[in-house]
Amino acid sequence: MNILIVGAGIVGFNLAHELSHEGHDISIIDSDSEKIQRISEKLDVLAIRGNGCLPSTLILGRILDAEMVIAVTDKDEINLMVCFLAHKFDVKETFARLRNMELTGESQVFKPKELFVDYAINPAEIIIDSILKIIKTPGAINVAEFADGQILFRGFDVPEDAPLAGKSIEEIREVSELNSFLVVAIVREGKMIIPKYENRIQAGDKIYVLVDHDFLPLVLPMLNKQVNEIQKIIIFGASQVAVNLAQELDQFISDVSIIEPNLETANEAADTLEHTTVLHGNGTDPDLFNDINMKDADLFLSLSDDDEMNILSALLAKKHGAKRVVVITNDPDYLPILDSIGMDITINPRLITVSEILKHLRKGQVVNLYKLIEGEAEVLEIVTTSKSAAVGKRINQLNIPDQAIIGAVLRKKGEMVVPGGSTEILKGDTVIVVTLPACIGKIEKIFGKKSSFLS
Amino acid sequence: MNLKAIFNVVGILLILLSGILLVPLAVSLFYADPALPGRQTPLTAFLDSCIASGATGLLLWKFLPSGIEKLREREGFVIVGVAWIIITFFGALPFYLTGICPEFVDAYFESMSGFTTTGASVLMHIDSLPHGILFWRNMMQWLGGMGIIILSLAIFPALGIGSFQLFKAEIPGGATVERMKPRLAETAKVLWKTYLVLTLAEIALLKVGGMGLFDAVCHTFSTVATGGFSPHQASVGHFNNLYFETVIILFMFLGGVNFALHYHLIQGNFKVVFQNPEFRFYMTMIVIAVVMTTLGLAYAGDSLEHAFRRAAFNVVSINSTTGYVTDDFNLWPDYLRIMMVIIMMVGGCSGSTSGSFKIIRVIILLKVILRELQKLIHPRAVVRIKVGLKPLPPDYVMNVVALSGLFLGLTGAGFIALAFMGVDLTTALSASIACLFNIGPGLGQVGPAADYAGLPIGGKWILVLWMLMGRLEIFGILLLFLPMTWRK
Numbered sequence: 024m025n026i027l028i029v030g031a032g033i034v035g036f037n038l039a040h041e042l043s044h045e046g047h048d049i050s051i052i053d054s055d056s057e058k059i060q061r062i063s064e065k066l067d068v069l070a071i072r073g074n075g076c077l078p079s080t081l082i083l084g085r086i087l088d089a090e091m092v093i094a095v096t097d098k099d100e101i102n103l104m105v106c107f108l109a110h111k112f113d114v115k116e117t118f119a120r121l122r123n124m125e126l127t128g129e130s131q132v133f134k135p136k137e138l139f140v141d142y143a144i145n146p147a148e149i150i151i152d153s154i155l156k157i158i159k160t161p162g163a164i165n166v167a168e169f170a171d172g173q174i175l176f177r178g179f180d181v182p183e184d185a186p187l188a189g190k191s192i193e194e195i196r197e198v199s200e201l202n203s204f205l206v207v208a209i210v211r212e213g214k215m216i217i218p219k220y221e222n223r224i225q226a227g228d229k230i231y232v233l234v235d236h237d238f239l240p241l242v243l244p245m246l247n248k249q250v251n252e253i254q255k256i257i258i259f260g261a262s263q264v265a266v267n268l269a270q271e272l273d274q275f276i277s278d279v280s281i282i283e284p285n286l287e288t289a290n291e292a293a294d295t296l297e298h299t300t301v302l303h304g305n306g307t308d309p310d311l312f313n314d315i316n317m318k319d320a321d322l323f324l325s326l327s328d329d330d331e332m333n334i335l336s337a338l339l340a341k342k343h344g345a346k347r348v349v350v351i352t353n354d355p356d357y358l359p360i361l362d363s364i365g366m367d368i369t370i371n372p373r374l375i376t377v378s379e380i381l382k383h384l385r386k387g388q389v390v391n392l393y394k395l396i397e398g399e400a401e402v403l404e405i406v407t408t409s410k411s412a413a414v415g416k417r418i419n420q421l422n423i424p425d426q427a428i429i430g431a432v433l434r435k436k437g438e439m440v441v442p443g444g445s446t447e448i449l450k451g452d453t454v455i456v457v458t459l460p461a462c463i464g465k466i467e468k469i470f471g472k473k474s475s476f477l478s
Numbered sequence: 479m480n481l482k483a484i485f486n487v488v489g490i491l492l493i494l495l496s497g498i499l500l501v502p503l504a505v506s507l508f509y510a511d512p513a514l515p516g517r518q519t520p521l522t523a524f525l526d527s528c529i530a531s532g533a534t535g536l537l538l539w540k541f542l543p544s545g546i547e548k549l550r551e552r553e554g555f556v557i558v559g560v561a562w563i564i565i566t567f568f569g570a571l572p573f574y575l576t577g578i579c580p581e582f583v584d585a586y587f588e589s590m591s592g593f594t595t596t597g598a599s600v601l602m603h604i605d606s607l608p609h610g611i612l613f614w615r616n617m618m619q620w621l622g623g624m625g626i627i628i629l630s631l632a633i634f635p636a637l638g639i640g641s642f643q644l645f646k647a648e649i650p651g652g653a654t655v656e657r658m659k660p661r662l663a664e665t666a667k668v669l670w671k672t673y674l675v676l677t678l679a680e681i682a683l684l685k686v687g688g689m690g691l692f693d694a695v696c697h698t699f700s701t702v703a704t705g706g707f708s709p710h711q712a713s714v715g716h717f718n719n720l721y722f723e724t725v726i727i728l729f730m731f732l733g734g735v736n737f738a739l740h741y742h743l744i745q746g747n748f749k750v751v752f753q754n755p756e757f758r759f760y761m762t763m764i765v766i767a768v769v770m771t772t773l774g775l776a777y778a779g780d781s782l783e784h785a786f787r788r789a790a791f792n793v794v795s796i797n798s799t800t801g802y803v804t805d806d807f808n809l810w811p812d813y814l815r816i817m818m819v820i821i822m823m824v825g826g827c828s829g830s831t832s833g834s835f836k837i838i839r840v841i842i843l844l845k846v847i848l849r850e851l852q853k854l855i856h857p858r859a860v861v862r863i864k865v866g867l868k869p870l871p872p873d874y875v876m877n878v879v880a881l882s883g884l885f886l887g888l889t890g891a892g893f894i895a896l897a898f899m900g901v902d903l904t905t906a907l908s909a910s911i912a913c914l915f916n917i918g919p920g921l922g923q924v925g926p927a928a929d930y931a932g933l934p935i936g937g938k939w940i941l942v943l944w945m946l947m948g949r950l951e952i953f954g955i956l957l958l959f960l961p962m963t964w965r966k
Binding site: 025043048049050056063064067068069085 | 642643657659660661662663664871
């Protein structure tokens with residue numbers, strides 16, 4: 024498929040990289056000649072320098088052959104304009120990143136479709152959504168959803184007193200009579216282990232589980248004895264994400280405060296928010312931290328637009344006693360170090376946008392692909408068709424490699440099965456597989472090829 | 479330096495080469511080429527070269543761990559440079575094994591002259607050589623014209639060597655070349671398909687005119703590649719046939735045109751072609767040179783019609799850097815000889831199979847000169863260098879200026895080195911130019927009617943290096959000699 028991407032920032036670059044590897048012909052337009060230079064040296068794509076709002080530039084970028092246009096420049100206005108022009112050029116599908124919530128949220132005046140945008144992606148909405156999920160799953164450090172939200176993927180820290188600590192996977196399966204979840208990965212001292220029956224969970228591990236949506240409330244107590252209700256949240260930075268999040272949080276959390284260094288921004292935030300306390304001050308000010316009792320904070324969120332300030336502020340908050348910290352960083356280059364300096368949860372809006380767009384694009388067998396940060400393990404969501412070799416076989420007949428595990432099987436009717444060796448794979452099942460990257464090829468061979476990725 | 483990646487790519491290319499060597503092997507088998515006394519037959523020589531190349535290739539590709547994924551910018555140039563040196567070695571084996579070139583330097587010279595589409599030859603009595611060997615000489619030119627790495631990009635896109643660095647390092651004209659498709663492998667395919675269409679068209683036209691199939695294929699190979707090897711001692715002059723000359727003039731001209739323009743032409747974009755500044759310069763230059771040469775030759779006593787025929791063929795041949803001859807221009811008046819040397823140094827368009835400095839760079843140099851003059855009059859003027867409507871990045875303009883310095887400097891260095899070895903001045907200078915700019919025939923001892931066999935061995939090695947530098951546009955090969963390239 025011919026795809027035109029407008030905007031060669033982090034999102035545009037990563038999209039071009041992924042899509043070109045999947046076999047699509049990519050053109051990319053940006054007005055920054057340095058970015059264009061870099062992209063044409065690194066990727067096998069057609070890179071054009073120019074203004075994406077001009078029809079002539081779009082023609083140079085082969086819009087006449089394009090079946091899809093993805094507008095991911097920094098400006099919503101440009102993205103809208105690109106989609107409008109793409110519509111005039113008869114492009115079948117248009118994607119746009121729109122950051123302004125008025126264009127995508129509940130209060131929208133026009134639907135994106137009326138603005139010629141087939142799919143609008145607002146990273147802020149996705150971020151707010153995942154932060155809310157983390158808050159609602161106490162103890163969770165990582166959240167993702169598969170099979171349209173039917174199967175939940177959650178990561179947890181294992182504290183000393185957790186009922187699971189010290190138990191082997193086999194014992195857990197015997198105890199959990201409900202048989203509603205499966206531990207699919209353990210991270211110990213920064214190393215990812217795909218667990219077998221005999222592996223034991225230790226205190227201090229991070230574990231990742233797949234669990235049926237309906238059983239989550241039953242599973243939580245097994246993972247964490249005392250479920251700490253989150254009562255006090257402190258946010259650094261009154262960004263759009265922060266303000267909208269605070270509005271949501273106001274409804275069920277009593278104590279939410281926002282620290283904002285810019286007085287004008289702080290005033291605006293205070294005008295919008297009803298219950299949330301808005302403080303004018305620095306994100307690295309220890310006096311301010313003492314004033315607002317940082318030591319009692321259950322959650323500290325660094326949501327400003329400045330990566331470095333977010334990291335510093337979260338580090339200090341942790342030092343002052345905040346129980347858990349969430350950091351937003353736009354630059355993916357920081358990701359590898361954040362875990363080792365004690366950031367509990369990291370969110371990267373750019374990568375989230377990329378995987379959201381890819382999710383929309385992938386309509387073939389591998390529906391959903393989620394990258395775990397540590398160990399680089401991947402979670403694949405695969406819908407089996409009559410063509411896949413696995414259909415009609417039991418799992419122990421499939422030769423699943425050691426570094427991969429079938430985490431859940433969702434039958435067509437919507438019933439989740441926690442897989443064991445004797446579980447049979449049927450046609451139309453949604454199978455969730457957790458694997459280290461080296462085994463992706465083998466998994467694809469077993470369940471059907473990746474090449475049928477996009478329609 | 480990522481040595482693994484270099485060896486992997488070279489391995490793939492050698493496997494490809496071993497497959498290609500089967501073609502001259504079949505030709506040799508068909509004509510039952512005889513062996514020289516006490517030497518291998520061409521058939522077994524091709525078989526041995528084929529096995530040697532294939533075995534080395536497999537060893538380098540399969541049994542070394544792969545390092546291709548992590549190519550870096552400078553490695554692209556190094557890979558292409560090393561690959562060309564090694565491929566030329568295996569291409570030289572048939573000449574050496576059959577004893578046609580008893581000295582290895584001659585075999586390597588012939589092979590390098592083939593792959594770089596120079597067309598300079600050390601072989602004598604060409605008409606009496608085995609068919610397989612003649613075919614292989616011309617086929618090397620055909621492969622080298624569009625580039626063997628670009629061929630491998632088109633054939634094995636999945637091998638992951640589809641990197642822009644390799645493409646840029648091999649295509650004549652470098653970074654200015656237009657990318658016709660988003661994917662390099664697709665671009666490479668379009669280039670090779672266009673090349674194939676030109677090749678088949680010329681073979682058909684020559685065949686229709688009555689040329690034998692073997693001659694037609696061989697001449698076509700070296701015409702579209704603007705190479706210049708001919709299976710006859712007297713080159714195209716052998717036939718003394720106006721129709722053949724006309725067809726060959728046409729295809730030499732087309733070989734010197736940017737292949738992106740051929741692609742636009744096939745797509746019906748005539749406007750793009752005729753508005754292309756490089757193409758217009760190329761046309762104008764040929765017309766002026768042909769007119770001048772015709773008048774000069776007529777003034778020297780030839781009939782106007784015959785003078786035009788001689789002028790048109792030889793000027794287009796030299797300007798497109800092919801190097802076919804129908805006439806010994808060494809015997810022309812001095813001012814015409816010098817003019818021939820000067821148009822040699824301009825060459826054809828970027829993105830074509832022609833060698834030399836390339837017209838686009840001449841245009842840029844002229845514009846730089848114009849800018850300097852404008853700056854003298856309006857010191858505060860902002861003057862951007864543009865070709866057509868496209869402004870060029872200052873880095874690229876500097877690169878062209880540096881490259882022109884290198885071309886001149888190396889011409890001088892080769893001149894001095896050859897003269898030091900006792901070669902006469904005319905021969906030394908023109909041999910240095912004819913090899914560095916990938917033309918083939920020079921003046922004096924290496925003129926159109928003579929060959930390079932009489933040069934000293936050291937001189938031949940220098941010219942081998944000069945041909946390679948000319949084809950890969952110098953920087954890539956110079957890089958191989960820099961210690962910092964090889965540092966970790």
